[in-house]
Amino acid sequence: MLRHKNFRSSDELKEFLQSSVPSDAYCSCACYEDPEADMDRKGWLGADLVFDIDADHIPTPCDKFHDNWVCGVCGLTGKGFTPSECPVCGGEKFEVSTWPCEVCLDSAKTETVKLLDMLMLDFGFSGKDIHVFFSGHRGYHVHVESEAAKGLDAIARKEIVDYITGLGFDVFFHGLDKKSLRETPPSQSSRFEFGWRKRLALGMKNFIRSAKEENLRRIGLTKKKAETILEHRDVILKNWLNRGTWGAVKGIGFETWRKIAEQSAKLQSASIDTVVTTDIHRLIRLVGTLHGKTGLKKIEFSVSAIDDFDPFKSAVAFKTGAVIVYVSDAPEFRLGDEVFGPYKKQRVELPTAVAMLLVCKGRGEVIESNV
Template structure:
């Protein structure tokens, strides 16, 4: 449980921000809202507001640690049970979180902590989702995609195109299955894989969808070198053999000929490579958030109660590429505080580096001190 003094201080700082903030929420009067404290992200829900001023008065009266909103638009957003809300349409949403990624750095600092590598990885996943799947494969216009930092470990991506907002739960599940590569089989891309005496025909980089993605991924792996090929499960002697004939192999893949290098047990070999390729090409998303339309997600430009960072809205895809959450989502930049840190990995925030600390009193900028206290690794002395 968060220390009472920390919770009281955090609520004062959060209230300072909300007094000055204008938080844009499309279709505000048709959304369900949820509010949480420092122990649970959703304590109250089935709440709605007619105007922004009504919403702002509510959050100023008893400043919540978390503010969430429905991705669905309803006729009666405060009604209960859920079916009485009468859903009109629902954004297609994707939640990308570093805890869903198997990152080497997590072996050192655990999954609940984030470092610059974690945040770079989640941003890469968000960009992959947007550029390689939503725009390229599904044809979503870029101006119909909104995105925001979650305030902690990742990003939320919203599709607000009418065609996608009217998808039912089953269609949304099929979208998430496609993006995560569920059901990909070797025979789908290599139709004559079970005919070992014939030239192996496979996907070309210009093919649409997953076929082209796999071909381009293999070419990229070849261009990246031995280490990348080994990471796909290719044994070093064969990786070196492929690299010695790299130009021919790439030319073959470009024309759909995947037999430029003799590979023993090629069905077994390419099946294992395809699995590794599909994992590296998929985007890690929370499937439940995408397929279930009753979820509440953080309101963009509100504060995350576990970090004190803002769940900052990001205006465009190029802006996402340049976005640095540990600089661009930082609030409370004035002043310093003395805190006692029980134990903390290195914290890079606000363009500065702090720690690691263990059982130490330190004076830190307010934003860094609040971050550590909300992470439950520090408290007031």
């Protein structure tokens, strides 16, 4: 690690990177009076508000096919999502092998879209202060560079994190109480105001509209209650849209609505890495550099382009050449327009970017380059 560096120009930085060739490069999200001083003497002036959305924190249906973990204490192995603690010894350190999979990255993108929506609509940050990046591996970074955010301390940032993740969310404060089951709220439009009240109202509508019996059972509803809701789905939604009340169906009481509301809120919240945002000294990958685990670039794209953004095209750094690689194990994957793999203990000639990805992920070794 080479830390506490300070560069006067981008050329100076480039020269340093070219001569030291690090596997990963980071910069601080903070501004300091003296960046080269010891940590406690740097003179903190403020920090960008940064968010990290990583597929590692989002369970997906495919993680059991491409991810595995080994407990660093007892050696237990498992497939899929890494648990917070080992089910056998309670250890919290794991060796994890993941894959930058398309499905996982899409779910990270969905979370990023929710985050961006909250930052702009609920917090009022302007689009020009918000920068969004592909991280180069399994997720997205969002940086808010605004005077309003710069001076926020760790506690203020934790409040923002709680809002975005819906921590401590209580439906009672967001328009769902026993009264709202029967009566139209004083102002019809109040349910669509903004913030969590609006998110909850829209979330419940979307959840009920698309729910299947298993979704309702999974949140703790009895078979009978789930069937009743599905049977009266149209009436419930019509009542909600026309009158702004939820309690339209006999036999469905407040507790059931509360379960639906809590699940809807969970689906509306965004999965972010909470530790990153609250850290006012955070180091974050330097934009334009390659990720050491993939050889893909951390790149910025515009907020409005997020739906069509394709990391497996835009972040490819090596565009020419081919390499012969011995691949120990890799799932099927796409890079650019081409699909590769799956590979198992085989020798294969691959485009440079693909070979780089496999080598960086520890799945392959170069046998011959410049073929």
